[in-house]
Amino acid sequence: MSFSLAVLIPLFLVLFFNLPFYKVSGKIAIFIASLFCIIQAFSFFLPITANCPISQYFMLDFQCDGISRLMLLTTAIVAFSSLLVLYALEDTDRKQFNFVNLILLSLAGMNGLFFVRDIFSIYVFIEVIASTSYVLIAINKDKNSLEASFKYLVMSSVATVMMLSSIAILFLVAGSTDFVTISSMYQQYSGNTLVVVAIVLFIVGLFIKGGVMPFHGWLPDSYLAAPAPVSIYLAGIVTKTTGIYTLIRLFYSVFGFNTSIQSILLIFATISIVFGAFAAINQSNFKRMLAYSSISQVGYIVLGLGAGTTFGVAAAIFHLFNHSIFKSLLFVNSAALEKQVNVSDMNEMGGLASKMPITSTTSVIAFLSTAGIPPLSGFWSKLMIILALWTADLKVFAFIAIIASILTMTYFLIMQKKVFFGKLKEGFENIKEAPLAITFVSILLCAITVVVGIFFPFILNGLINSAVSF
Amino acid sequence: MDSIYVHIILLSLIILFAIFAVSYARVIRGAILLGVVSMLVSISLFLLSSPLAGIFELSVCSGLITVIFVSVISLTIPPDDKQRKMNAISMVKKMTLLFLLVLVCGFSLYVLDSKNITFIPLMQNVQESIDTRDNIWNLRHVDLIGQALILLTGIFAVVVLFKKDTNKDKK
Numbered sequence: 001m002s003f004s005l006a007v008l009i010p011l012f013l014v015l016f017f018n019l020p021f022y023k024v025s026g027k028i029a030i031f032i033a034s035l036f037c038i039i040q041a042f043s044f045f046l047p048i049t050a051n052c053p054i055s056q057y058f059m060l061d062f063q064c065d066g067i068s069r070l071m072l073l074t075t076a077i078v079a080f081s082s083l084l085v086l087y088a089l090e091d092t093d094r095k096q097f098n099f100v101n102l103i104l105l106s107l108a109g110m111n112g113l114f115f116v117r118d119i120f121s122i123y124v125f126i127e128v129i130a131s132t133s134y135v136l137i138a139i140n141k142d143k144n145s146l147e148a149s150f151k152y153l154v155m156s157s158v159a160t161v162m163m164l165s166s167i168a169i170l171f172l173v174a175g176s177t178d179f180v181t182i183s184s185m186y187q188q189y190s191g192n193t194l195v196v197v198a199i200v201l202f203i204v205g206l207f208i209k210g211g212v213m214p215f216h217g218w219l220p221d222s223y224l225a226a227p228a229p230v231s232i233y234l235a236g237i238v239t240k241t242t243g244i245y246t247l248i249r250l251f252y253s254v255f256g257f258n259t260s261i262q263s264i265l266l267i268f269a270t271i272s273i274v275f276g277a278f279a280a281i282n283q284s285n286f287k288r289m290l291a292y293s294s295i296s297q298v299g300y301i302v303l304g305l306g307a308g309t310t311f312g313v314a315a316a317i318f319h320l321f322n323h324s325i326f327k328s329l330l331f332v333n334s335a336a337l338e339k340q341v342n343v344s345d346m347n348e349m350g351g352l353a354s355k356m357p358i359t360s361t362t363s364v365i366a367f368l369s370t371a372g373i374p375p376l377s378g379f380w381s382k383l384m385i386i387l388a389l390w391t392a393d394l395k396v397f398a399f400i401a402i403i404a405s406i407l408t409m410t411y412f413l414i415m416q417k418k419v420f421f422g423k424l425k426e427g428f429e430n431i432k433e434a435p436l437a438i439t440f441v442s443i444l445l446c447a448i449t450v451v452v453g454i455f456f457p458f459i460l461n462g463l464i465n466s467a468v469s470f
Numbered sequence: 471m472d473s474i475y476v477h478i479i480l481l482s483l484i485i486l487f488a489i490f491a492v493s494y495a496r497v498i499r500g501a502i503l504l505g506v507v508s509m510l511v512s513i514s515l516f517l518l519s520s521p522l523a524g525i526f527e528l529s530v531c532s533g534l535i536t537v538i539f540v541s542v543i544s545l546t547i548p549p550d551d552k553q554r555k556m557n558a559i560s561m562v563k564k565m566t567l568l569f570l571l572v573l574v575c576g577f578s579l580y581v582l583d584s585k586n587i588t589f590i591p592l593m594q595n596v597q598e599s600i601d602t603r604d605n606i607w608n609l610r611h612v613d614l615i616g617q618a619l620i621l622l623t624g625i626f627a628v629v630v631l632f633k634k635d636t637n638k639d640k641k
Contacts, residue, residue: 007615014622061612098630105623109616116612124616131620135627193582 003064003115006040006072010108014101026096027087033100034083040111041076044069062115066467067252067317071114071245074324077448078236079107081328081441085335086229088437099139099229106132106233110241117253119167119202120177126163126209126242130156133238137226148218148225155218159208162201169198183254190258199255203247203264210243211295212302213272220291228335231287235294236328240320244301248316252468257308265306266397272299273400277407281414284347286334289415290327296408297323297370300385303401307388314468315384321463322369322377322452329366329445333359336434336442337419346415351424355431360420362442367412369449372405377452380460480514489568498543505536 013032017024083103090096109128116122134156138149171177173195174185189195204215211219219239223231251257276296283289301323304316334344336359343349353360369378382405389398433439452459484507491503508531515524606614 011615011619011622098626102623102626102630105619105626108619112612112616112619118612120610121612121616124613124620128616128619128623131623131627135623135630139630141631197582 003043003068003072003111004062006043006111007062007108007115009036010104010111014104014108017097017101024097026090026093026100029097029100030083030087033104034080036104036107037076037080037083040107041073041080044073044076061117062112063117064115067245067249068114070317070321070463070467071241072111074321075107075110075114075237075241077445078233078324078328079103081236081332081445082229082233084437084441085232085332088435089228089335089339095139099136102132102136102139103233106136106238110237113241113246117179118177119170119179119182119250119254122246122249123160123163123167126246127160129238129242130160130209133222133234136230136233137222139230140225140227142225144221144225145227148221152218152222155208155215159205162205162208166198166202166205169194169201173198179254183256186255196260199261200264202250203261206243206247206250207268208243209239210247210298210302211239212243212268212298213275213295216272216276216295219295220288223291223294223331224285224287228331228338232328232331232335235290235331236324239294239298240301240324244298244316244320247302248305248313248320251305252313262306262308265302266394269299269302269306270397270400272296273303273404274299274407277404277411280411281407283411284345286337286344286346286349286415286419287331289346289411290330290334293330293370293408293411294323294327296404297327300382300401300404303397304385304388306397307385307392307394309388309392310468311384312388312392314464315381315388317467318384318464319378319381322381322449325445325448325452326366326369326378329362329442329449330370332438332441332445333363333366336438339438340431340434341428346418349419349425350422350428351420352428352431353420354424355428356420356433358433358439358442362446363420364416365446365449367416369453371409371412375453375456377449377456380453380456476517477514480510480517484510484514498540501536501539501543504539505532508532508536 013036017029017032083100086096086099090099106129109125109132113122113125113129116125130152134149134153137152138145167177170182170185173189173192174182176182186195208215208218223235226234251261255261273296276292276294276299280289280292280296283292297319301316301319304312304319306312307315336356337349337352338344340356341349341352365376369376372379372382382401386398386401389395389401434442487503487507487510491500491507494500494503508527512524512528512532515521515527
């Protein structure tokens with residue numbers, strides 16, 4: 001498969017679905033989009049290097065490396081999970097249809113973002129993802145979702161202004177916006193105040209997009225107000241792609257690292273990890289707790305990047321992959337609870353483990369992985385982050401990362417106790433396990449978490465080392 | 471016309487009208503004022519030797535977008551006085567935010583100025599004028615795919631957010 005097709009196929013599918021003389025139902029659209037996600041996921045294991053004739057016709061100057069391939073795989077898994085949950089939860093044909101179209105447009109934007117090597121094109125594709133996200137969050141058209149979408153729109157616009165200003169400065173200085181030219185300009189003028197201002201503006205813009213503290217204001221409301229399939233998609237991949245992947249890509253492929261950049265990354269990452277975890281402990285709403293947990297875990301990814309070594313970049317990429325999988329799993333669990341119990345306040349739940357054994361077991365696996373318990377996937381990526389910090393002589397930050405894992409354990413234990421363990425709450429006697437599509441997604445994501453953890457040596461060589469050689 | 475004062479006056483007017491645009495409680499006035507802002511921006515672009523960018527700004531942002539805004543607002547039911555009072559943010563709050571913004575911008579400029587910025591000379595290929603058609607169709611065609619995606623998203627945004635749900639939509 002040519003990697004350019006990963007951008008063109010979703011675009012053509014949207015056009016095909018909306019042909020005036022042919023009506024595609026929501027279910028068929030979900031089926032075709034899911035099939036595309038499966039093909040995209042399997043393309044990770046196939047040689048995809050050359051452009052096909054159709055992409056040559058469009059003159060697409062895309063490039064694909066190990067990080068792009070890993071991101072393609074992650075995106076495909078999360079989008080597939082989101083589509084199956086949509087199939088199980090949404091009973092309106094038109095909503096299903098619109099949702100699939102928006103997901104495909106977002107997928108095209110994301111895949112484009114993974115292949116471009118030009119900072120202005122990065123901005124364009126980030127905007128594609130952001131615009132589809134505004135609509136996806138507001139898709140229910142109730143007060144909360146519209147408010148959350150508007151909040152995201154405002155915050156995202158601020159980020160956009162910052163990124164565009166940064167691009168304008170870099171363009172004026174370098175004379176081009178492609179990675180190679182900017183990289184060589186940066187080596188020459190890295191100490192210049194204007195260039196430093198441009199880079200800081202870009203970083204802050206990406207922090208807003210990625211929901212890093214203290215720029216996270218939009219994130220909990222968006223995850224909470226969005227319908228379950230959208231929450232999975234947003235938490236699983238959107239914020240990771242628009243904010244964190246772009247950050248990794250810019251520092252890995254363009255700017256490189258220096259002490260002042262590393263300090264910015266490390267300070268904001270630490271704030272995000274610690275305050276995100278404390279905020280998560282205080283939440284009673286299941287989805288809001290997961291949102292703050294997400295902010296905390298994103299901090300770990302940025303912390304790994306802040307180590308400023310290729311091993312740190314590899315650790316960050318690996319934690320990004322793992323976090324996308326287990327956070328999607330936790331949001332799928334939340335969708336299962338939303339569907340079966342119709343309650344989101346954890347204080348009103350209790351004893352659901354006996355009634356929903358698959359949801360309960362998979363959520364335990366996901367939380368253990370998030371907390372970094374061996375031999376699950378989250379343990380290895382957190383270990384890599386800590387080792388990267390330790391070898392870069394950033395021992396204080398390594399220590400903070402270890403302590404914060406205890407905080408992660410705390411809020412997830414509180415969640416498990418309130419939701420799944422203890423005495424069954426009155427009125428929940430007739431609760432059943434979630435529909436097949438949801439349990440299937442839970443098992444799939446859980447299996448990935450376990451398999452990646454158990455077969456870590458093979459994953460390290462085949463998946464991570466091929467993305468970032470260290 | 472190329473005096474620095476003309477640019478300063480234009481930029482000041484742009485900021486002033488932009489503040490007015492977001493300060494008005496009546497959306498239609500805000501939309502018209504945004505059109506004025508775009509018009510001033512297009513004059514500024516014209517004076518900065520970017521006539522094509524100025525024409526795009528004038529025709530699309532100042533013309534087409536303002537017409538669409540005004541048409542859509544005309545189709546909506548205006549809020550009554552009670553709702554308007556509830557929605558309106560007090561002028562004191564707006565002015566406080568504006569004051570804070572000016573303060574932050576002023577401080578940033580002061581810090582930047584104290585750093586004695588060494589301005590880097592522009593690269594030669596930026597100063598050379600590149601044909602706009604060549605730039606769009608041959609150099610930035612990847613971005614055109616992105617623009618097509620944003621356009622389609624806009625269409626779906628209108629369909630999703632403005633079309634009423636009916637019973638026929640059920641499975």
